Amino acid sequence: MVDSNDQIYQIIELEKENQNGKLILGCSVGGGIDQDEYQNPFSKGDSGIFVSKIKRMSPADKAGLEVGDKIVEVNRKQLTKSTHEDALKMLTNNSESFIELKVMRNMVTDDPRLMMKRAAVEFKVARSSRLLE
Template sequence: MSFVPGQPVTAVVERIEIQKLSQGPNLVLGFCIGGGIDQDPGQNPFSDDKADKGIYVTRVSPGGPADVAGLKIGDKIMQVNGWDMTVVTHDQARKKLTKKNEHVVRLLVTRKTLEEAVKQSMSRPGPSPAPSPFEAGNKMQRRRNLKHLTKG
């Protein structure tokens, strides 16, 4: 994802703040990453540039802290709490994200298109559509919503 003057913008930048969830002694973010300067960029399904060694979001737990904050699969993580993540190993990125003394993670991410960002921002207020271990009663709430939508 690089900018070429005179060409349309193919990525947007978004700030995302994730409140870690306490699960016993652990603080959970609810997402997984892939990539890093020590990984094979040819295996990255999220970048058209097969030389891109950035850190990407590979999984987001439905209803988890990252999902609630608006993080999406395929987002490229540029910064974590102000730290540059563009030239780091996979392990360095993981350590920055999982610091035990930080209960909030502030990310700067790039997303492929403006259209994706607009869709995401328009859909934020609603609950996650998939069942989740993070949301008690999610299935029941969906049934209530479905009944409401199908009436007259």
């Protein structure tokens, strides 16, 4: 289990892409209170909604969403106690072209590929903030 000090919350805003009249985010999610939380590959025993796949160059990818992110809010509505189907309805609502996601992200992982990617992103952010001083 990851210590809460190793987690951050981030607000991600994105505009859905119109594909043949359907608005898409370009990602897949797994989880929900109706799923077996011990099958969750990102956080065993957690029945939250997690990003499981991201299509390259999709709105989700461009906005910075990452595989393993836990989506805790959609447009300021709690998602932590949702079924998988309810979460999908909130995420794929075709009447909303803009969406705001509050995600929880673990900053420590056993997967070195993810750790290297996240470390690179953190370094870029730190470097750009120094330029502003």
